[in-house]
Amino acid sequence: MPTWTLNTEFKFDAAHFIDGYDGKCGRMHGHTYKVHIAAKSHKLNPSKYLKSADMVCDFKELKWAAAEGTKGGLDHTVLNEELPVSTTAERIAEYIHKETQTRIPDGIELTVTVWETETSWVEYTDKDV
Ligand SMILES: [Zn+2]
Numbered sequence: 001m002p003t004w005t006l007n008t009e010f011k012f013d014a015a016h017f018i019d020g021y022d023g024k025c026g027r028m029h030g031h032t033y034k035v036h037i038a039a040k041s042h043k044l045n046p047s048k049y050l051k052s053a054d055m056v057c058d059f060k061e062l063k064w065a066a067a068e069g070t071k072g073g074l075d076h077t078v079l080n081e082e083l084p085v086s087t088t089a090e091r092i093a094e095y096i097h098k099e100t101q102t103r104i105p106d107g108i109e110l111t112v113t114v115w116e117t118e119t120s121w122v123e124y125t126d127k128d129v
Pocket of ligand 1: 016025029030031116
């Protein structure tokens with residue numbers, strides 16, 4: 001079966017604290033988060049900017065979270081004010097996955113990886129791995 005996998009990476013700066021955490025992560029601090037998104041599809045689609053079915057999806061739709069908070073993204077935000085869930089790296093990855101899915105065509109399998117530091121990251125997908 002033909003398969004395309006788009007890959008993109010971006011970073012954003014944000015503050016957060018982990019509510020209920022017994023330790024320093026429970027106090028407000030910041031990270032430069034790095035995000036990798038893989039978008040796998042067996043077919044190509046049209047997009048808002050290209051009428052012919054020649055892309056998995058627009059790269060820019062995958063990178064929405066890199067925009068400033070005032071433009072709908074997560075850059076320079078307080079994550080606790082943006083996410084309806086805890087701001088652990090696990091939940092941030094799940095949130096970005098869910099929000100990205102609403103911006104792209106059906107049938108694309110997303111894998112979202114979030115680095116909280118250079119040496120600590122989490123990968124999220126809603127498919128069995
Ligand atoms: Zn933190």
